[in-house]
Amino acid sequence: MTAPKLHLNLLRDNERQSSSPVRLRVMLPILALLACLGCLVWWGVVAGQLILAKTQVTSLRNDLDAKKNEHSGILKQMGNAREMQAELDQLKMYAGGRRTYGSLFKELANVVPEGVQLMSLEIPEPAAQQLLPPGAKPGPTVRPLLGPTGTVERVALRIVGRTPRETPVEQLMKSLAEPAFTNFLIVAKDAPGDQMSPRVRSFQQDATPDEHGLRLLSFDVEYRCVERRFEK
Amino acid sequence: MKLQLTKTKTVEIDFSRLGGGRKALTDVTGVVLNGGDARGCPAVRLVHKKSGWHVAAAGFIPAPLEPLPDSWDEANKGQMAWSLPQAFQAPSAALAVISPHAFTRQTTPDALTADLVQTAPRVSSTPPPRKLGVRRLEKKPVALAPASAPSTAGDKAVDVKPGVPASSDGVRFVMQPLVENPFVVQAGLPEYQVTWLAHLLPEGRRPTAASIQTLPSALLASLCEQPEFVAAGGTAFAIYVMRTAVYLAGYKDGRLILFRSCPGVAGWEMLREGVKLRLGLDEEMVDEILDDALIDPRSAMEPFVRPVLQQLEISLDYLRSRHNLHIDKVFIMGMPSGARYWSQMSEEALSIPLVSPSVFKGLSLPAKDEEFAALTPSKSQAFLAALGAARAAMEDNA
Numbered sequence: 001m002t003a004p005k006l007h008l009n010l011l012r013d014n015e016r017q018s019s020s021p022v023r024l025r026v027m028l029p030i031l032a033l034l035a036c037l038g039c040l041v042w043w044g045v046v047a048g049q050l051i052l053a054k055t056q057v058t059s060l061r062n063d064l065d066a067k068k069n070e071h072s073g074i075l076k077q078m079g080n081a082r083e084m085q086a087e088l089d090q091l092k093m094y095a096g097g098r099r100t101y102g103s104l105f106k107e108l109a110n111v112v113p114e115g116v117q118l119m120s121l122e123i124p125e126p127a128a129q130q131l132l133p134p135g136a137k138p139g140p141t142v143r144p145l146l147g148p149t150g151t152v153e154r155v156a157l158r159i160v161g162r163t164p165r166e167t168p169v170e171q172l173m174k175s176l177a178e179p180a181f182t183n184f185l186i187v188a189k190d191a192p193g194d195q196m197s198p199r200v201r202s203f204q205q206d207a208t209p210d211e212h213g214l215r216l217l218s219f220d221v222e223y224r225c226v227e228r229r230f231e232k
Numbered sequence: 233m234k235l236q237l238t239k240t241k242t243v244e245i246d247f248s249r250l251g252g253g254r255k256a257l258t259d260v261t262g263v264v265l266n267g268g269d270a271r272g273c274p275a276v277r278l279v280h281k282k283s284g285w286h287v288a289a290a291g292f293i294p295a296p297l298e299p300l301p302d303s304w305d306e307a308n309k310g311q312m313a314w315s316l317p318q319a320f321q322a323p324s325a326a327l328a329v330i331s332p333h334a335f336t337r338q339t340t341p342d343a344l345t346a347d348l349v350q351t352a353p354r355v356s357s358t359p360p361p362r363k364l365g366v367r368r369l370e371k372k373p374v375a376l377a378p379a380s381a382p383s384t385a386g387d388k389a390v391d392v393k394p395g396v397p398a399s400s401d402g403v404r405f406v407m408q409p410l411v412e413n414p415f416v417v418q419a420g421l422p423e424y425q426v427t428w429l430a431h432l433l434p435e436g437r438r439p440t441a442a443s444i445q446t447l448p449s450a451l452l453a454s455l456c457e458q459p460e461f462v463a464a465g466g467t468a469f470a471i472y473v474m475r476t477a478v479y480l481a482g483y484k485d486g487r488l489i490l491f492r493s494c495p496g497v498a499g500w501e502m503l504r505e506g507v508k509l510r511l512g513l514d515e516e517m518v519d520e521i522l523d524d525a526l527i528d529p530r531s532a533m534e535p536f537v538r539p540v541l542q543q544l545e546i547s548l549d550y551l552r553s554r555h556n557l558h559i560d561k562v563f564i565m566g567m568p569s570g571a572r573y574w575s576q577m578s579e580e581a582l583s584i585p586l587v588s589p590s591v592f593k594g595l596s597l598p599a600k601d602e603e604f605a606a607l608t609p610s611k612s613q614a615f616l617a618a619l620g621a622a623r624a625a626m627e628d629n630a
Binding site for chain 2: 005006007008009010011012015016017018019020021023
């Protein structure tokens with residue numbers, strides 16, 4: 001049986017109405033309009049955000065350019081500060097390594113026996129310090145170090161004088177071993193080699209007689225002093 | 233709305249089609265309007281499911297508050313919305329209308345064209361001032377032209393396509409081709425009545441009008457799901473005896489091959505009146521007598537039945553001789569009572585029994601509904617046109 005064609009409908013398609021309370025033919029254009037409006041708003045928001053981001057990028061770039069100049073200045077200043085700090089440190093180390101001998105000489109004046117004439121009190125110049133950077137050769141462009149690389153420096157006190165006899169010198173040496181001088185002078189008679197202190201460098205007849213015609217003994221004694229430490 | 237994408241490409245968006253019921257209808261309430269029944273308007277809610285056809289509700293509903301308009305002036309007065317009871321609130325409604333200005337007839341495309349050409353100068357978008365009536369068409373010799381559309385000879389006023397409503401001279405009409413070339417069946421109503429009916433059920437509330445049919449055209453689909461009709465392969469003959477008219481319809485393979493209004497015969501109302509007067513019955517007794525075997529009312533019925541049987545004989549002879557179609561299944565539908573006597577008289581005169589099953593036979597009914605259980609085949613006939621209207625509107629589900 002074929003499909004019957006028995007429907008004689010007098011109602012046109014465009015006259016048919018929807019029973020749904022929501023009319024699609026009305027709602028669809030409205031929804032399309034709302035969608036377009038939504039897209040427009042979204043586009044506006046995105047465009048606004050883009051403009052804001054671009055402004056921020058430009059501002060940040062300008063800021064960065066300014067900061068770059070400032071940064072190099074800061075770096076330079078930091079370098080200078082470091083150098084100055086190093087100099088200060090070095091100065092502090094020098095200050096730490098400073099030795100004062102006033103009290104030594106004051107005490108020494110009290111213990112020098114009669115019959116002893118001190119010709120000289122000398123603290124020998126230490127060996128020249130290495131101020132070149134490690135591996136560098138001396139030249140006009142090489143900048144020397146601010147201070148010595150070594151932090152400890154040996155110091156000695158050389159006492160040269162004359163005496164008519166041997167005894168006053170022994171008495172002087174005994175006095176210098178007393179506690180008043182232990183802060184300055186090291187007494188280590190049993191130490192080996194150059195570590196020994198005091199060390200009699202010479203004790204001999206003086207070649208020239210004094211004003212009375214007496215022939216005196218000249219002595220040269222070297223004391224090892226407390227080391228000079230370049231530390232803060 | 234047309235959007236021109238490029239010089240050659242144009243996209244057309246038709247918003248009017250959106251939301252319009254282009255899908256096959258599956259839930260339709262068929263209603264008969266202006267039927268003159270004191271009980272109200274017969275209505276049937278028909279639902280098509282995968283399991284088959286299901287009658288969700290059937291009964292008489294209150295008629296619209298305003299009568300069917302009889303002129304443009306009446307139609308333009310403003311219209312009160314009509315609401316159906318909840319059980320009948322399907323998404324769509326199919327309205328079968330009884331109107332003195334309605335017509336349903338078998339015709340030919342050439343006759344239709346001639347009629348349109350004749351009325352073409354009077355076609356106007358404004359309402360015609362005169363009262364409309366059924367226009368008689370002059371009979372013409374059968375032409376062997378294709379039945380799909382009327383010929384275009386002469387000044388064609390209206391483009392008529394099968395199944396597509398057209399308007400001419402203030403009349404809305406639609407036609408469908410019959411199996412027999414070049415005949416078509418044409419139905420029409422005054423434009424103002426169609427417009428009024430289209431807005432009778434308000435938009436946005438269930439149901440809204442999806443189909444407007446004349447009463448005879450609504451009857452045509454009422455047999456579609458009858459088991460005996462289906463068993464006969466859709467080849468059968470039907471006599472629709474309505475209140476004021478009798479219609480004859482021949483089917484071949486489920487499609488209409490012949491349709492005519494029985495000339496010179498009134499409907500069952502006159503028959504009942506004749507039986508009542510002849511046998512001296514009260515109004516309430518008539519249906520009982522016509523359905524009872526104790527008193528034989530055939531002598532009283534004969535003046536009314538005989539011309540119908542003659543037309544039946546002529547029609548069957550025509551189908552036999554013209555189409556070599558031997559039809560042995562004849563339905564008689566629409567009468568509230570007396571079908572068994574029609575069948576007896578037909579058997580005596582033509583040796584053809586008439587079948588009058590319940591209109592709901594073959595359909596799934598609400599199991600717990602006592603009203604359906606109490607419906608006899610005779611009483612169910614009141615819903616024939618309502619069921620047919622709904623079934624025709626759901627034709628795409630066939």
